[in-house]
Amino acid sequence: MKKKILFLQLPLLDNDTSTAHENFPFAALWLSHALSQHPEGEFWEVVPAPAKWDELDNAQLLEKILASGVDAVAFTLCLWNVERSLRIARQLKEARPELFLMAGGPEISEDHPFLLEEPVFNALVTGEGEAVFPEILKGIRAGKLPAYDNVLISSDKGWKRGSKPPPQIDLASVQVPVASLMECIKVRPAVYIETSRGCPLTCTYCRYHHLQKGVRALPAEAAARRVQQLRDAGAREIRFVDPTFNARADFIQLLERLAEINTDRKLGFFAELRADTLTPEQAALMAKVNFLDVEIGVQSTDPKVLRTIRRPANIAQVERGIRLLTGAGVKVTLDLMYGLPEQTLGDVLRSIEWARSLGPNITIQCMQTLLLPGTDLREQAEQYGMQAMTLPPYGVFSTSTMPEDDMRRIEVLLHDSADMPADPVTARFTGYRLSGLFQDRVGQNRRAVTFHGSDLPEICRMIEQLITDEPDMLWQFVLCPEREEPIEFLEALIAVIKKQPPHLLDRFASAELFGQIASRRIFVRLKKGRTYDAEWREQVEELLGRHFV
Numbered sequence: 001m002k003k004k005i006l007f008l009q010l011p012l013l014d015n016d017t018s019t020a021h022e023n024f025p026f027a028a029l030w031l032s033h034a035l036s037q038h039p040e041g042e043f044w045e046v047v048p049a050p051a052k053w054d055e056l057d058n059a060q061l062l063e064k065i066l067a068s069g070v071d072a073v074a075f076t077l078c079l080w081n082v083e084r085s086l087r088i089a090r091q092l093k094e095a096r097p098e099l100f101l102m103a104g105g106p107e108i109s110e111d112h113p114f115l116l117e118e119p120v121f122n123a124l125v126t127g128e129g130e131a132v133f134p135e136i137l138k139g140i141r142a143g144k145l146p147a148y149d150n151v152l153i154s155s156d157k158g159w160k161r162g163s164k165p166p167p168q169i170d171l172a173s174v175q176v177p178v179a180s181l182m183e184c185i186k187v188r189p190a191v192y193i194e195t196s197r198g199c200p201l202t203c204t205y206c207r208y209h210h211l212q213k214g215v216r217a218l219p220a221e222a223a224a225r226r227v228q229q230l231r232d233a234g235a236r237e238i239r240f241v242d243p244t245f246n247a248r249a250d251f252i253q254l255l256e257r258l259a260e261i262n263t264d265r266k267l268g269f270f271a272e273l274r275a276d277t278l279t280p281e282q283a284a285l286m287a288k289v290n291f292l293d294v295e296i297g298v299q300s301t302d303p304k305v306l307r308t309i310r311r312p313a314n315i316a317q318v319e320r321g322i323r324l325l326t327g328a329g330v331k332v333t334l335d336l337m338y339g340l341p342e343q344t345l346g347d348v349l350r351s352i353e354w355a356r357s358l359g360p361n362i363t364i365q366c367m368q369t370l371l372l373p374g375t376d377l378r379e380q381a382e383q384y385g386m387q388a389m390t391l392p393p394y395g396v397f398s399t400s401t402m403p404e405d406d407m408r409r410i411e412v413l414l415h416d417s418a419d420m421p422a423d424p425v426t427a428r429f430t431g432y433r434l435s436g437l438f439q440d441r442v443g444q445n446r447r448a449v450t451f452h453g454s455d456l457p458e459i460c461r462m463i464e465q466l467i468t469d470e471p472d473m474l475w476q477f478v479l480c481p482e483r484e485e486p487i488e489f490l491e492a493l494i495a496v497i498k499k500q501p502p503h504l505l506d507r508f509a510s511a512e513l514f515g516q517i518a519s520r521r522i523f524v525r526l527k528k529g530r531t532y533d534a535e536w537r538e539q540v541e542e543l544l545g546r547h548f549v
Contacts, residue, residue, distance in 0.1 A: 002045040004070040005137065007031065010081035010088075011054045013445060013474050014505065015518065015549075016424050017436050023054050024184065024192045027076040027104060031133045033176045038134035043141060051187060057470050058084070060443040062091050070099075072140060074133075075121075077105035079372070079392045080504060082115065084472040089120045100140050104129045106207065109374030110152070110159075113390050119154040126150045127211040128197075130174045131167040171197060171216050178229040190237035191230050195223040195254075199243040201274075204309045204376040205337075205369060208243055217248040224257035231261065237268045237292075245271035246278065255285035268292040275321030276312050283324035294325055297335040301354050302347040305340050308384075309377070319358065326361035334362050338410050339369035339396035341377070341384035345406040349413075356419065364420045366410070368509040369396040389507050397513065408513045415510070423510040423518070429544035430524040430537055437523070438476050448476040450525075456489055460496045467500045467520060474505070475520040480527060484536040487543060493522055494547050511549045518549040 007028035011021060028049070035041045047068050053061060065073065065088075073092065075085045089101050104125040107115065115124075123136055127150045139145035145153050147162030181191060196217035202209045218226070227238055248254065258269070272295040286294065298318055299311055306313040325332050334355050338348045348366070355364045371378045371388040381388065385400030398404040414422045427435055438448040449466065451459050463477055477493070479485075503519030505511065511518045524540055526532055 002043055003072070003137075003141070004045050004047050004068070005072040005074060006047045006049060006065060006068060006070040007074050007076070008049055008065070008085070008088075009076035009078075010084050012078075012080040013472075014424070015426075015436065015446075015474060015521075017438065020188065021054070022188070022190075023051075025049075026192070027074065027129070029176045029180055029184075030174060031074065031129055033180065034130035034174060035134050035137065037173070040134040040138045040141075044137055055444050055446075057443055057445045057447075057473050058088055058091070059470065062088060062095070065092060066095055072100040072102065072137070075101070075103040075105070077103050077107035077115070079107060079370075079394075082107045082392060083504065086115065086120060087472065090118075093120055102136060104133075107373065108152075109207070110161075111378065112373045115373075116152075116159055119159075122154050124152040124159075126152075128166070128169055131169050171218055172222060175218070175226065178226070178233050181230070182233060185230070185234050190239060191235045192239045192241050193226060193230070194241050195226070196242040196245075196248050198247075200247050201244065201312075202310050204380065205340075205372065207372060207374040210374060215244075215247045217242075217250075220248075220250040220254035220257055223254055224261060227258060227267070228261050231267050236266065237270070240269070240271040242271065244274055246273040246282065252282060252285070255282065255289055258289045259285060262290055265290040270294070272297070274312070275319075275325070276314055276317040278321035278324055280324055283321070283328045283330065286325065287328035287330050291330050293331045293333055295333045295335065296322060298351070298355070299335065299337045300340060300343060300347060301351045302343065305343045305347060308342045309340055315354075319354075322358055322362070326359055329361075331361050331363070332358075334358070334364050336364065336366040337369050338366060339386075339399060339402060339407060341380065341386065341399060342401055343399070344401050345409065348402075348410055352413075352420075366414055366420055368393075368407075370394045371396060389512070391507060392504055393507060395507065395509055395512065397509070404513070407509065411509050411513055423508060423549070425510075425549050426521065426545075428541065429522065429548065430526070430541045432526045432528055434478075434523055434525055437478065438474070445470075445472070446474045448478050448523075450478045450480060452480050454481065454485055454489070456492055460492060463493065463496050464500070467497070471501065471503070474503075476523055477521070478523045478525050480525050482527070482530075484533050487539055490522065490524075490540065490543055494543075497522070498547075516547060516549045521548040 009023060009025055009027060011023040032046045035044060047070050053064060077085055092099055101121045102123040103121050108124045108126050123145060125132060132148050132151055135146040148164055148166045149162050150166050152159045152161050185191060196215060198212040198215035199208050200215060269289055269291045270293050275296045300306055301315050303313045322332055336351050355362060371381055371394045386396050387398045388394050388396045397407055414420050438446045440448050440450060497517060497520050505518040522544055
């Protein structure tokens, strides 16, 4: 009988109820394909995790995994799911100690602040996994795991790393067949594809250059053929996940082939690229291909800051490339960062004004600097006086050149600026009709719970119990008062919520810098046909708006 393995990539949860959420199963698709091409594939059956599992709370998810009868679970660990994944892995081990748990993904690093503290996982993989994954499964059957230098193995004496390099990966051979992507295309006709690995930059805040040396790319013809196949299969949007899309030597040839494939412009494209190396011919071709959006990381316009983080410092060339794109009709999402080493509030404000000067075809994203595990910047934090969260998202909240008050000023600016997208905020907490409420469905990881009556101790007890049982969920506690309850009633409920350990969403700058909560919010839904004192309603709205995002 074949052994069974399940891939689990937990989604990012947020409060947005207006758009569909994506959780593209990269690891499941690529590693399943790698296993199918390896002799070990004869001994294993891949158990798919249904897309519906993305909506489940921890208890339901645990029940589903245990009921699947799998022998191994492979987690993908990202900034937004590492804590929840670790909690579920711990519960799986308690229920079935013999279950083999492994993980890969960008969170895995030997300097991780908590992942390696307890041996919940049997094996952790850094970098590329296609070559070593089948060998790990072979080792499970044989009772001896492979000793590769990108695999950490848990033992009684702690974590051990092997000494031999993993087999080289041929990028063409690991491409997932289009037939395997059909379910993804049916759910949403936007497909993420990879045509290159590696990045020519060595930015200190990014770990990618430590994991991938040099740039490897599919030949232009092979990449174009893959796009053609996806288009024929029904895809309507192609999102290239290449770290720097125009780092490939045959960039012009690829654009020319994509233009030939997409003459009717039924396909839309997205990519991230460098602006400072862009030519007029390339920009014109990107418009012809129908690139709907191009993301460009600028981070700062200050030369000293850029040199410190090892970014290209020729802003004139960057601006030239951006204007080539916008002039050709391609929309640009321009990334800036705040909280970088050597950066001041004035530097950030000047960078924002520069970005605004580039015209209406620009969307500006200004993001908090994160001290990600495994990055050079994390090692340099003390040198630059950087204070950051010890838990995800590892956000920097002050540096030797930018105090916390300046960080707060930037977040206020982002919140008040219509041209810079910020984290979603609640429109209203009090009213007869409330927008953005979740459904009240037991077992879901985003849930609204309605309370009637005024039994304060019981409501406090229930809220505390719900959060304790499911700390990774997003909660909305909806009160339906018969009359104007005392403000102290609401303050007591807020105190119960605030004494719980913060959720990931509460640690992002838009909430954390203001002492607000995004993950567990209180709403007051007024009963139709009843009249409530206007001053009381204003007081309630002000109170809830002060404590919740």
